[in-house]
Amino acid sequence: MKPVKVGICGLGTVGSGTVNVLTNNAQDIARRAGREIIIGQVGARRDNPACDTSGMDVSRDIFAVAKNPEIDIVVELIGGYDVARELVLTAIEHGKHVVTANKALIAVHGDEIFAAAEAKGVSVMYEAGVAGGIPIIKAVREGLAANRINWLAGIINGTGNFILTEMRDKGRDFDDVLKEAQQLGYAEADPTFDVEGIDAAHKLTILSSIAYGIPLQFERCYTEGIGNITPDDVEYAEELGYRIKHLGVSCRSENGIDLRVHPTMIPVARPIATVDGVLNAVMVNGDAVGDTLYVGAGAGAGPTASAVVADVVDLARAIDAPASARVNHLAFNQIDDVSVLPMEEVETAYYLRIEALDKAGVLANVASILSERGINIEAIIQKEPKDEDKMAQIILLTHRIVEKTMNEAIAEIEALASTVGQVTRIRVEHLN
Numbered sequence: 001m002k003p004v005k006v007g008i009c010g011l012g013t014v015g016s017g018t019v020n021v022l023t024n025n026a027q028d029i030a031r032r033a034g035r036e037i038i039i040g041q042v043g044a045r046r047d048n049p050a051c052d053t054s055g056m057d058v059s060r061d062i063f064a065v066a067k068n069p070e071i072d073i074v075v076e077l078i079g080g081y082d083v084a085r086e087l088v089l090t091a092i093e094h095g096k097h098v099v100t101a102n103k104a105l106i107a108v109h110g111d112e113i114f115a116a117a118e119a120k121g122v123s124v125m126y127e128a129g130v131a132g133g134i135p136i137i138k139a140v141r142e143g144l145a146a147n148r149i150n151w152l153a154g155i156i157n158g159t160g161n162f163i164l165t166e167m168r169d170k171g172r173d174f175d176d177v178l179k180e181a182q183q184l185g186y187a188e189a190d191p192t193f194d195v196e197g198i199d200a201a202h203k204l205t206i207l208s209s210i211a212y213g214i215p216l217q218f219e220r221c222y223t224e225g226i227g228n229i230t231p232d233d234v235e236y237a238e239e240l241g242y243r244i245k246h247l248g249v250s251c252r253s254e255n256g257i258d259l260r261v262h263p264t265m266i267p268v269a270r271p272i273a274t275v276d277g278v279l280n281a282v283m284v285n286g287d288a289v290g291d292t293l294y295v296g297a298g299a300g301a302g303p304t305a306s307a308v309v310a311d312v313v314d315l316a317r318a319i320d321a322p323a324s325a326r327v328n329h330l331a332f333n334q335i336d337d338v339s340v341l342p343m344e345e346v347e348t349a350y351y352l353r354i355e356a357l358d359k360a361g362v363l364a365n366v367a368s369i370l371s372e373r374g375i376n377i378e379a380i381i382q383k384e385p386k387d388e389d390k391m392a393q394i395i396l397l398t399h400r401i402v403e404k405t406m407n408e409a410i411a412e413i414e415a416l417a418s419t420v421g422q423v424t425r426i427r428v429e430h431l432n
């Protein structure tokens, strides 16, 4: 059978990893695809010593690759929104299938890109965009196709999980660990995307669409980063039997879907609580299958290339089949226009840390503010001041309540004469 020719655009961390995997594993890949897969052209501004492209057709113009009549599949690995969008649309216009690792592109411009691909009868695959090397798109879109998905929750940013783990285990400084994550090729070109939860929100947006059959709604995803997590909160969480992870959570309820990324306390007994470093983990609950858990490297050259090449193999195997034989871009043939709940309507349990001048008085006041609103307290710890100039701290775990009610309670607690500054709030999920 005729070989399939791949054009790789972008030769950074993932691009070089993809060249290496396609080259090193060419024989096994051909056995799986049923035909040879060859790198027909590479589009790169400069060579990358992390891979050997000698003997390959290398163009300095990525658009030449997208238009090259010899190329069957264009692999977009340049990142970003605008040029990547133009590149992918150009490739589609020229009748190419596309593989991308760019979750920002899919979360924001996915509708336009998929519509263009469907009009042309080609496919756009994006496994590498979510949870790196974990085949989570395939698992949810195909492996769990029998289920009504109830909820999913995941550690879906490797850089953030690496930072939180190094800070907790080694007491390292935030900026120092972030720098290392950048050197290791984990971080986004703009690392605020990792730290502020934007990257996780892109991934959660995509996962939720393929889990529930709803439109991509990135702009409605609630997003909170990891910059405000303090060593005190990490320590008190452990004391209460919890661990703080940066989670993407989405859940189906009668009122709609909640879609949120924020620091989350989860019981240490949950396997996902022990997923550390650059590893990602996604829990998915389906009505027939129950709980499932997927763990693996969420970033880095090899793991991401593994997902890119798996998509290439899927496309190559079915390249002569009619478009109707390929899987739907967002898993469902028909997308239901279910809306995402405003954060104020979302229900979770809470951890609160309150800085207090007069402990005894504050506790009585706080308890009555909470009970007036039907917020039940599950646990309390009181901490004496660590230094003379520090405040006493009251730490509370509450039962589940809607965010709007908790916002009102927190505002009233902060207004008390005996409390100081803002109340720290971390949402708690038991994941069962």
Ligand SMILES: NC(=O)c1ccc[n+]([C@@H]2O[C@H](COP(=O)([O-])OP(=O)(O)OC[C@H]3O[C@@H](n4cnc5c(N)ncnc54)[C@H](O)[C@@H]3O)[C@@H](O)[C@H]2O)c1
Pocket (backbone or CB within 6 Å): 009, 010, 011, 012, 013, 014, 015, 043, 044, 045, 062, 077, 078, 079, 080, 083, 101, 102, 103, 128, 129, 132, 185, 186, 187, 188, 189, 298, 299, 300, 301, 304
């Ligand atoms: N690094 C990871 O672990 C990882 C994991 C999953 C997904 N991704 C995604 O993969 C994509 C690539 O990430 P990366 O980490 O390899 O980034 P990178 O910065 O290492 O590589 C991007 C490469 O594209 C090149 N490039 C950018 N614009 C170009 C243009 N107009 N013409 C030619 N070359 C251009 C850059 O010079 C660079 O070499 C991004 O969308 C990223 O979000 C990365």
Ligand SMILES: N[C@@H](CCO)C(=O)O
Pocket (backbone or CB within 6 Å): 129, 130, 131, 132, 156, 157, 158, 159, 160, 186, 187, 188, 194, 199, 298, 299, 300
């Ligand atoms: N910057 C991303 C890359 C993988 O998508 C992360 O750290 O998870």
Ligand code: NA
Pocket (backbone or CB within 6 Å): 127, 128, 129, 130, 131, 132, 133, 134, 135, 136, 137, 307
């Ligand atoms: Na993946």
